[in-house]
Amino acid sequence: MRPGLRVWARRAAAVAFCVLTGCSGAGAGAGTPAVPPPPASRAVITATPGDGTQEVPPEGPVKVTVAQGRLVSVRLTDAKGAELAGTVAEDGGSWAVDGLLPLAGRFSLDAVAEDDHGVRASRHVAFGSVAVARTFVAFFTPENGSTVGVGMPVSLRFSRPIADRETVERAVRVSAEPAVPVAAHWFGNQRLDFRPQKYWVPGTKVSISMRFKDVEGSPGEFGTQTRDVRFTVGRSQVSVADLDARTLTVRQGGKVVKTLKISGGSPEHTTYLGSLVVSEKFRVTRMNSQTVGMGDEYDIKDVPHAMRLTTSGTFIHGNYWADPQIFGTANTSHGCIGLADTKGGGKDTPAGWLYEHTIPGDVIEVRGSQGERVPPHNGLNGWNLPWSQWLSGSTLGIH
Secondary structure: OOHHHHHHHHHHHHHHHHHHHOOOOHHHOOOOOOOOOOOOOOOEEEEEOOOOOOOEOOOOOOEEEEEOOEEEEEEEEEOOOOEEOEEEOOOOOEEEEOOOOOOOOEEEEEEEEEOOOOOEEEEEEEEEEOOOOEEEOEEEEOOOOOEEOOOOOEEEEEOOOOOOHHHHHHOEEEEEEOOOOOEEEEOOOOEEEEEOOOOOOOOOEEEEEEEOEOOEEEOOEEEOOEEEEEEEEOOOEEEEEEOOOOEEEEEEOOEEEEEEEOEOEOOOOOOOEEEEEOOEEEEEEEEEHHHHOOOOOOEEEEEEEEEEOOOOOOEEEEEOOOOHHHOOOOOOEOOOEEEEOOOOOOOOOHHHHHHHOOOOOOEEEEEOOOOOEOOOOOOOOHHHOOHHHHHHOOOOOEO
């Protein structure tokens, strides 16, 4: 064999020996042992929502849990880097965001945990929230700045059904000056009324604070309102409609100021009994029997001096089409209380006088030997519930 070939053969053998035995040359750090990889953490982090999730509702959930370890840090930030507050459980096993997610946001969640050997694990997720959430508002009675009668309750009607009544009721505060205990009562899941035990004292100033913004009334449905409403209770006018005597006795401040002849509901269509509160006034309105489930009984396009007493269609109003002799002598209506009037309505008629001297919130206490008591939810007529029953309809009791 030629000398050059022998040198090449020795070098090839040496290389083969190193490959087989794992020896290292001086360039790889001769004499230095290989560094083993770090041990894996036993801590297992789970984040909700998952990475890449979109359309997350404001209420989330947004949370982190860890098994076989404790959380060291959790950081939730929006697209601008602003951090959203959250709370770690005392045992370090979980974390949850405080409050609601902003709408139409993009978020990054970074969590770090360590196991019982101090070995750390981390988790990163990114997700987005919904652009629009379902919302609710409250329509309120009476109007802001109004002057009302002593029987006017505070009535809130919600645009969507409320499932969490306690949370929504807690977001409303009704206060009075001079102070008087006020309590709430739920009529179904879309109406919340407030009143004191007895009629308001004349001159009382009432304030309503509504703080529904971001309040979750039902799963995935949030309030949007922050509103303050104030109204004043005017003079006391509580009248008595005696259906048997067919008279209306008007009292202001407890003193009789007028006695008027009336005609109430016929035996076939009796007038509701109880304390009925005037909720609306119409100088002229149309009354059609089809709207109250009585077929084609009547359709009067120009009923004068009409004042609503129930949602179902009971009014006290002027009547120009009936024989004037019926007033004070016979009950002939379809359930309303009628007073003599002229076509077009005149101020000098009995109906005209009552209209001019009545404001929303005035009370007409209807009495008689025939008729059913008005349901408390029919109109603004919660006064027909005893105080104990009224309180039972609240989730919080007296406010």
